Amino acid sequence: MHALAPNSQRKSHGSNLSALWRGVVAAVVAGLFGTAIHASITYVGNDVPLVWGVGVAWLLLGLLVYWAAVSSGKLWSGALALIGCYVCVGLISYVGNDQLILGMQYYQYLPGPALASALWMYGMIVPAIIGLLLALRVIRKQHRQN
Numbered sequence: 638m639h640a641l642a643p644n645s646q647r648k649s650h651g652s653n654l655s656a657l658w659r660g661v662v663a664a665v666v667a668g669l670f671g672t673a674i675h676a677s678i679t680y681v682g683n684d685v686p687l688v689w690g691v692g693v694a695w696l697l698l699g700l701l702v703y704w705a706a707v708s709s710g711k712l713w714s715g716a717l718a719l720i721g722c723y724v725c726v727g728l729i730s731y732v733g734n735d736q737l738i739l740g741m742q743y744y745q746y747l748p749g750p751a752l753a754s755a756l757w758m759y760g761m762i763v764p765a766i767i768g769l770l771l772a773l774r775v776i777r778k779q780h781r782q783n
Contacts, residue, residue: 656709657717663701664721671697671722672729672737675757678749686749691756698722699764706772710779715772719765726758 674697677690698719706715730738738758744751 651709653711656705656711656714659705659709660714660717661721663705663715663718664725667694667698667701667718667722668725668729670694671757671761672726676737676750676753678753680749684748686752688749688753688756691753691760694757695761695764698761699768702765702768703772706769707775710776712769712773712776715765715769719762719769722761722765726761730758 671694674690675694676688677693679687679689681687701722702715702718705718706712726738737754739747739751739754741751741755
C-alpha cells in the first residue's frame with residue numbers, strides 16, 4: 638500500500654474560485670447552446686418528429702458537467718454546472734416572448750418543438766448525473782494516485 642505524501646507535496650487541481658468559475662462557465666455555455674440546439678428536429682413522414690437536437694444538447698451538458706468537475710478536481714463544480722444550466726434555461730423560458738422553449742400545452746399544434754422542449758427541460762438531469770458519476774470515478778482515481 639502506498640503511503641500518502643505530505644500535504645506540501647500533494648498535487649492540487651486548483652482553488653475553489655477556479656472550480657466556481659468552471660462551473661459557471663459550463664452552466665452558461667450548456668444553457669445557451671443547449672437551448673439553441675435542442676429544437677433541431679427531423680420529421681419522418683409528416684407526423685413523426687425525431688428530436689435529435691435534444692440528444693446533442695444532452696451530450697453537450699454531460700460533457701461540460703464532466704469537464705467542470707474533472708478539470709477542477711471538485712465534484713461540486715459539475716453539480717453547479719447542472720444547477721446553473723437549469724437556472725439559465727428557466728430564465729430563457731421565463732423572460733420575454735420566448736420562442737425557444739414551448740410548454741406541453743402546444744403539443745397538439747407543434748408536437749416536435751413541444752416534445753423537444755419538455756425533454757430538454759426535464760431530462761437534463763440524466764446526462765448531468767451520468768457526467769457527475771463518471772467524474773467521480775476519475776476524481777477518486779486521481780486521489781488514490783496522489
